[in-house]
Amino acid sequence: MYVAVKGGEQAIARAHRWLADRRRGDRERPELEVAQIGDQLRLAVDRVMSEASLYDPELAALAFKQASGDLTEAVFLLRAYRTTLPRLAVSEPLDTASMRIERRISATYKDIPGGQILGPTYDYTHRLLDFLQLAGAEVPPAETRDDVTDAEPCPQILELLNDEGLVEQAIDDGSEPMDITRDPPDYPMDRAARLQMLARGDEGYLLALGYSTQRGYGRNHPFAGEIRLGQVEVEIHVEEWDETICVGEIALSECQMINQFGGSREAAPQFTRGYGLAFGHNERKAMAMALVDRALRAEELGEPISGPAQQAEFVLAHADSVDASGFVSHLKLPHYVDFQSELDLLRRLRREHVARQAELDSARDTASPQPEER
Template structure:
């Protein structure tokens, strides 16, 4: 005897209990602490902060723990929490010129004021599994590098070019940029909104887009003019006090690419720029962002639209958000009996009609 499916609520509760159990794993293995994740899974924490658009390492670590290490799920937790936060004010723009750099490299000049600082990078590691890490009781290597004490000033690489007029000048503006989380996106979005969308966009999506532009889909010859990672102070004007106070510091990754530009009849040949700025130590993402930013500037810089995906603002922005994408992708798991039934009816009817036609044709 058929009975309509009941008990959805119980099924959901049971699924949640099972999930909690699976998340914990073998209870004989010690529970992972949020501190451990924050300190030892720092790059995961940084990605969750960047794409979650919320700078809070503890909450990001908690989200990673709760999400069983699924970073998109963790980003989702952070985004959903972020929406509920009251907006108490706006910070001043951060000043990356004053960054206390852990890492600062330029691919365009062999040496430069402030020097090349490799910092904590995977770049020249040989990707060989380090089985020592698997052994318990890992001891700190006694050759820990010493952080630079007095950092020399690190002027911006692109400014050297700018001084000689060799690179296109970015127009400074004090205009308040629109906020993509408070106003619906409309196209053309313009660069401030584009940069916001890219900064919180999915790392994998941007990597793919950037890579496609390198391979010839809107190729524009980028070099990393400068990549810097480090801490910058965040300050806020307190109206009651009438001056700015520093409210904390955040780690960001900034990338400026130097790209070729052939020049035009009216303008002499000159380099152009792409820009990436992302929360945390998120180098792959910041470089990808700079490449995609540059590709999206084709119109502003008088280039041809060659129809490459990375040049298409609406395409890039509409599909860069992994929370939107994963939600819609996964919603096809939800029941669609009704839609499917209507298609089933339609297909059956059309087959019936086609069959009738065939019988008729055969008779003729």
Template structure:
């Protein structure tokens, strides 16, 4: 076994050197800057921040550059860095009704207060490669790409349904929710913990779970009550001052779905809801999160949960984290010499025993 690992340190150093060269690419091409990644690959930056549980566009852009575009590796870097940061307090809940919206749409009401704001979206593009982007010198000016968000407070669509008692009301958050970044996930998990897990879960996995509910594995047929993207203020209570002050402004995507109604002999029929909120402009993730959130509420809403994967809390939350999944998956490419040799010897022994038995039977 010593011979197998001899010279490993030097090999690892060489691998690191080669990785740095591959990351840099052709020295004849200008190096990609952090500012370029942050400005022009915003959706990738947003995903890294959301699943890394840290809102810092510059740091996320740096992680993407270091990871050579591997977003899961970049998320890993962000989470590792996050553990080194001191925690000096907690912000108050953000008020998304006061969001400066760059985009705000509803699939349930055409005309609503505040209006529909299409904003920057791929929804109406033809999904054809735009070769003009490959031509040099055709960039828009900075003034042309500045976001033009709505400044006034925009009430949520769900509020209109709540006033008519047509939508299930949510209990006030009187207790401080557990923090998934400071304590391990435990089951059964309350809704606040589930939402945290979904918010930082892998986008592809959450999307697959959401899609499964739409195909019948969970009886989840939603309407997008509202989807909004924009900037919200982050405030923090300062004990010495006796009031809250704004400490930052962050971009978030929020989705509320209106789902099939429920009721009983004693309760009137009402629509139910799902909810998703993530860092940055990340519509696919927010919608998927809302669908899976609603699927995981089946038991508390008195529905038969059945065998749908998206309704299985342990299955969804235990497999949603791409860092845990990647670590467990990729560890198998590391040396397992002793394990394999023991199994190899076992196979050889079983074959010898079987062959001996056949010979004895033949005699």
């Protein structure tokens, strides 16, 4: 017999009210504004946009606030909102070479056209807690220069290596990429589809997998060929004008990793590459993505598959935090009937076990009524 059980509505409503109260916190203090989050907690906002796979800083800040700062919950909220919107356009491929640079560094070349630009980075900070911020000290504005009239062009560094043929080239063959939001993933997946999944993947997860390749589980000997952060214009083609137009710009983080040589009897040895691209200022994510992208090319490049980061289906099927937290969280839902049936089964098995033991014991008793003594 199946009996449907309902209940808890009031408890749920009150739990949510308490949650809202907790989120608001001490009423003596001003409430956090969404605009403040967008302005002052921008790296959290960028991470939410990146993993939700929807670029909208204001909504990401709202999600962050609504989730009381729980990034995974915020990603879930924004990803859910995404499903309510129609798709109006598909952009032209973003041209990161024409990025308005805020940060651009290379760990492989010291002197590069456009220079090494550190930008607003946490690198080289001493990781000492700044107690002045506790005291609400004023912060001086960023410095600027009067002698800069225009940004110096910053060509992609890997293009410089291309001239000598020392690094594999990334050439567009015009193929249309798969879209995992329209077609369910089907393994094995090509690199374009893998990158789409990695781009929305959980940063912590990708970081751990990238790290695992450095520690030897699928080593690919990476160099940070170039990392750049900045603003890139978005262009779409519009039917109304039959023209490609700019509709605004977005912040992006890009990492071009240069990795260990590949080569064959036919092809001369050359560096291979891994690629990472993420919304906003998301440098660690872009780097981790590039490491994992390269690791997932193991089969294509004829490398032995020895580490978890090289196993595409394992890596990609578990990268999405919305999927992962959803499935883990469902364990909290009532499983009363499920568990009851397990209990019944377990009791029966134990009864049978006892009966079998008793049978065995009595059989042993009749077979050897008097145990031998040594």
